[in-house]
Amino acid sequence: MGGLDLSFFSFDIISKFVLKGLYFSTELTIGSTIGGIVLGTLLALMRLSSSKTLSWIAVVYVNGMRSIPLVMVILWFFLLMPTLIGHSIGAETSAFITFIAFEAAFFSEIMRAGIQSISKGQVMAAQALGMTYAQNMKLVVLPQAFRNMLPVLLTQTIVLFQDTSLVYAIGAYDLLKGFVTAGKIYGRPEEAYLLATIVYFVICFSLSTWVKRIQARISIIR
Amino acid sequence: MSWDWQVFLNDDGSGRTYLEWIIQAWGWTLSVAACAWVLSVSIGFVVGTLRTFTKYSLAVMVGNIWVEVFRNIPILVQVFLWYFVLPTIFTSMQQWSGFVLVVLALGFFTSSRIAEQVKAGINALPKGQGMAALAMGLTPLQSYRYVILPMALRIILPPLTSESMNLLKNSSVAFAVSIPELTMFAMQAQEETSRGIEIYLAVTMLYAVSAFAVNRLMAALERHLQIPGTSSGNSKGTNGPGANANNTNTLPSIGGGH
Numbered sequence: 222m223g224g225l226d227l228s229f230f231s232f233d234i235i236s237k238f239v240l241k242g243l244y245f246s247t248e249l250t251i252g253s254t255i256g257g258i259v260l261g262t263l264l265a266l267m268r269l270s271s272s273k274t275l276s277w278i279a280v281v282y283v284n285g286m287r288s289i290p291l292v293m294v295i296l297w298f299f300l301l302m303p304t305l306i307g308h309s310i311g312a313e314t315s316a317f318i319t320f321i322a323f324e325a326a327f328f329s330e331i332m333r334a335g336i337q338s339i340s341k342g343q344v345m346a347a348q349a350l351g352m353t354y355a356q357n358m359k360l361v362v363l364p365q366a367f368r369n370m371l372p373v374l375l376t377q378t379i380v381l382f383q384d385t386s387l388v389y390a391i392g393a394y395d396l397l398k399g400f401v402t403a404g405k406i407y408g409r410p411e412e413a414y415l416l417a418t419i420v421y422f423v424i425c426f427s428l429s430t431w432v433k434r435i436q437a438r439i440s441i442i443r
Numbered sequence: 444m445s446w447d448w449q450v451f452l453n454d455d456g457s458g459r460t461y462l463e464w465i466i467q468a469w470g471w472t473l474s475v476a477a478c479a480w481v482l483s484v485s486i487g488f489v490v491g492t493l494r495t496f497t498k499y500s501l502a503v504m505v506g507n508i509w510v511e512v513f514r515n516i517p518i519l520v521q522v523f524l525w526y527f528v529l530p531t532i533f534t535s536m537q538q539w540s541g542f543v544l545v546v547l548a549l550g551f552f553t554s555s556r557i558a559e560q561v562k563a564g565i566n567a568l569p570k571g572q573g574m575a576a577l578a579m580g581l582t583p584l585q586s587y588r589y590v591i592l593p594m595a596l597r598i599i600l601p602p603l604t605s606e607s608m609n610l611l612k613n614s615s616v617a618f619a620v621s622i623p624e625l626t627m628f629a630m631q632a633q634e635e636t637s638r639g640i641e642i643y644l645a646v647t648m649l650y651a652v653s654a655f656a657v658n659r660l661m662a663a664l665e666r667h668l669q670i671p672g673t674s675s676g677n678s679k680g681t682n683g684p685g686a687n688a689n690n691t692n693t694l695p696s697i698g699g700g701h
Contacts, residue, residue, distance in 0.1 A: 225528075225531055225532060230494065236674050263535035266610070268633075269561075288608075288612075288650070288651045288654045289612070289647055289650055289651065290612040290614075290626065290650055291612070291614035291615075292615040292616065292618065292626050292646055293615060293626060293629065293650060295644065296630065297643055297647070300633070300639045300640070300643060301640075303671060374577070379635070383515075383516075383518070386519045386520055386521055387516040387517075387616070389519060389619060390618070390619075390626075390630070397520060397641070399569070400580060410527060411527050411528050412530045412644065413526060414520070414523045414527050414528050415524070415528045417520055417523070418516055418520050418521070418523075418524050418528070420515050421517055421520050422512070422513070422515050425514075425515035425517075425532075426511060426515045429511075432614075
C-alpha cells in the first residue's frame with residue numbers, strides 16, 4: 222500500500238498507549254450501559270405512569286436528549302459540571318456522567334417498548350393477586366420486558382461503544398485517543414488511524430455477530 | 444451568573460460578528476447533512492436492493508459486506524479514515540476538499556443503515572406483489588423499479604425519517620477535521636468569548652430546530668407519497684423502539700389504588 226508503513230507498530234506501543242485507552246472505552250461502555258439501563262428504566266416507568274407530571278418530565282428529557290448531537294451533550298456536560306459541583310472534574314469523569322445521562326434517553330425508549338410488549342392481562346393478573354406496583358414491576362413486567370428487549374439492548378450497547386470514540390471532543394483518553402497519541406509520538410498518524418479502524422471493526426463486528434446468535438436463540442425460546 | 448447575549452454582536456477578530464459566524468456555521472452543517480443525505484439514500488437503496496437478490500449470492504455478499512463494514516466502525520473513526528488514511532493510499536484524493544471527504548464519510552456510514560431499512564422494507568412486502576409484476580410481463584428490473592421499490596419506500600419512510608435526523612446530528616463529527624460547522628463554531632467561540640452557555644444554547648437550539656425541520660419535511664414527503672386507500676405505512680416495516688412513538692397508551696391503571 223503506497224505511503225503506509227505499519228511495521229513500526231509493535232507490542233510495546235500497544236501496551237504503552239492503546240491498552241490504557243481500550244480499558245477506559247470498555248469501562249465507559251459497561252458503566253454507562255448499566256447506568257443508562259437503570260436510569261432509562263426509571264424514565265420509561267415515569268413515562269408510562271398515570272401521573273401526568275412524571276410522564277411529561279420523562280417525555281421532555283428523552284426527546285430533548287434525542288434531538289441534540291451527542292458531541293454537543295458531551296461539550297455541555299464538560300462545560301457545566303465544574304459550575305454545578307463547584308470544582309473541576311476530569312474529562313473521563315465528565316464522559317461517564319454524560320454517557321449515562323445521554324444513553325438513558327435511548328435505553329428508556331427500548332424499555333418502554335419492552336414494557337408495552339407485555340400483555341395487559343399479565344399486569345391485571347398480578348394486580349388481582351394483590352401485588353403492589355413495585356412487586357408487579359419487579360416480579361412480572363420488567364423481567365419479561367428485559368428479556369424481550371435483550372437483543373435490542375445489546376445492539377444499543379454496541380452503538381454506545383462506537384459512540385464512546387466521541388469523547389475525543391473533550392480529550393478523554395479512550396481507545397481512539399490511544400491510537401492517535403501513539404501515531405503522534407511516532408510520527409505515523411495515518412497508520413495509527415488505519416489500525417484504529419481495524420481494531421474498532423473487529424470488536425464491533427464480533428459483538429454484533431454474537432448478538433445475532435443470541436437473538437436467534439431467544440426467538441426460538443419464545 | 445447573568446446572561447450576555449450581546450456576545451453575538453461582538454467582532455470575532457476577522458471583521459464578522461459571532462452572529463454572522465454562527466449562521467455561516469449553520470449553513471455548513473445543513474450543506475454537509477444535505478449532501479450526505481442524497482448520497483446515503485442513493486447508495487442505501489442500491490445496496491439494500493442488492494441484498495434482496497437472493498438468486499445472486501455474489502450480490503447479496505457484496506451488499507452484506509458493505510453494510511457490515513460501514514456499520515461496525517465508529518463514524519468519527521471513519522471520518523479520520525477518509526480524511527487522513529485514504530489520501531495517503533490514493534494520492535489523487537489529496538486534492539479533494541475536506542467538505543467532500545466528510546460528506547463521503549457520513550454518506551457511506553449512513554448508507555449502511557438505510558440499506559438495512561430498505562432490505563427490511565422490501566422483505567416486508569407480500570411476495571405476491573413481485574410475482575404479480577413478473578406475471579404481467581415486467582422484467583425483474585422493471586418489477587423493482589415500478590412495483591417493489593415504490594412500495595418499499597413508503598414502508599420505510601418512518602425509520603428513514605429518524606435516520607435522516609440522526610444524519611443531521613452525526614454531521615457534528617465534522618468538527619474533528621475542522622469543517623467550520625456548528626459544533627466547531629461552538630468549541631471555538633466558547634474558547635474565544637468565554638460565554639460558553641450562550642454559545643452552546645444557540646448552537647443546541649439550531650440543531651433542535653434543524654432536526655425538527657427534517658422531521659416535518661419527511662412527514663410532508665410521507666403525506667405527498669401516500670397512496671389513497673392504503674395505510675400510511677406506520678404499522679408495518681417499522682422497527683426499533685422509536686417506531687411506535689405515536690403509541691402512547693399507558694399500562695392499565697397501574698400504580699393506582701394500592
